[in-house]
Amino acid sequence: MMHPDVQSLLAVQQDDLEVYALESRLAALAPRLAALENERARAAQELDRARKAIEADETRHREAMLKVDTHRQLVERSQRQYESVTSPREANAAMTQLEQTKRMADDSERDASQILGRIGEMRHHVAELETALADVEHRQADTRAALDTERAEIEAEIAQARAKRDETARAVPKPMLAKYDKVRSRRRAETLFPLRGPSCSACDTAIPTQRRAVMAASGTIEMCEGCGALLYAGE
Numbered sequence: 001m002m003h004p005d006v007q008s009l010l011a012v013q014q015d016d017l018e019v020y021a022l023e024s025r026l027a028a029l030a031p032r033l034a035a036l037e038n039e040r041a042r043a044a045q046e047l048d049r050a051r052k053a054i055e056a057d058e059t060r061h062r063e064a065m066l067k068v069d070t071h072r073q074l075v076e077r078s079q080r081q082y083e084s085v086t087s088p089r090e091a092n093a094a095m096t097q098l099e100q101t102k103r104m105a106d107d108s109e110r111d112a113s114q115i116l117g118r119i120g121e122m123r124h125h126v127a128e129l130e131t132a133l134a135d136v137e138h139r140q141a142d143t144r145a146a147l148d149t150e151r152a153e154i155e156a157e158i159a160q161a162r163a164k165r166d167e168t169a170r171a172v173p174k175p176m177l178a179k180y181d182k183v184r185s186r187r188r189a190e191t192l193f194p195l196r197g198p199s200c201s202a203c204d205t206a207i208p209t210q211r212r213a214v215m216a217a218s219g220t221i222e223m224c225e226g227c228g229a230l231l232y233a234g235e
């Protein structure tokens with residue numbers, strides 16, 4: 001016949017196993033949430049990179065436009081020089097100078113307009129990435145809401161299960177409960193096992209007759225030296 005204290009402790013263990021099962025369900029939500037977060041973060045990062053690339057090209061474009069200004073001023077100066085020459089020899093030199101500065105101005109204008117074209121394409125790409133991010137967020141909204149609901153439900157169930165456990169535990173003598181809790185918090189799983197014949201039913205290690213006799217007579221729980229589980233007599 002099983003001791004009533006052991007019966008009470010088995011009821012506590014049943015409640016604990018329910019709490020653990022709920023906690024496992026709660027923990028299983030985390031990777032699902034993380035997967036959503038990763039997917040969103042990838043889309044957001046790609047958008048961020050594209051925006052930064054535009055900023056870099058906008059800086060390049062400003063620099064290119066400064067160069068264009070400088071070269072245009074050179075063209076004007078060369079033009080004035082060419083117009084003020086007084087000899088054919090000077091005219092030749094001034095014309096060469098003017099043509100050179102015009103080529104430089106043309107080159108820098110072409111550079112600036114190439115950068116501007118690239119910025120236009122990149123803005124288009126950014127708009128696409130913004131749409132993609134919005135799509136991800138829209139698609140995830142329902143899943144996230146469902147996850148939130150599920151988490152709230154499980155948390156409520158856990159609170160209930162813990163309250164039930166505390167109530168059940170009041171029937172168990174404090175030292176016995178403390179002994180059980182110490183082992184349980186390490187195992188986070190089934191902790192209390194019956195003797196099966198002369199052995200631990202969790203690992204089959206044989207328990208000395210003397211110890212089995214004490215457990216049967218006084219209803220105490222004893223640790224199995226083979227597996228660390230707590231054993232009780234009387235099933």
Ligand SMILES: [Zn+2]
Pocket residue numbers: 200201202203204205224225226227228229
């Ligand atoms: Zn054992």
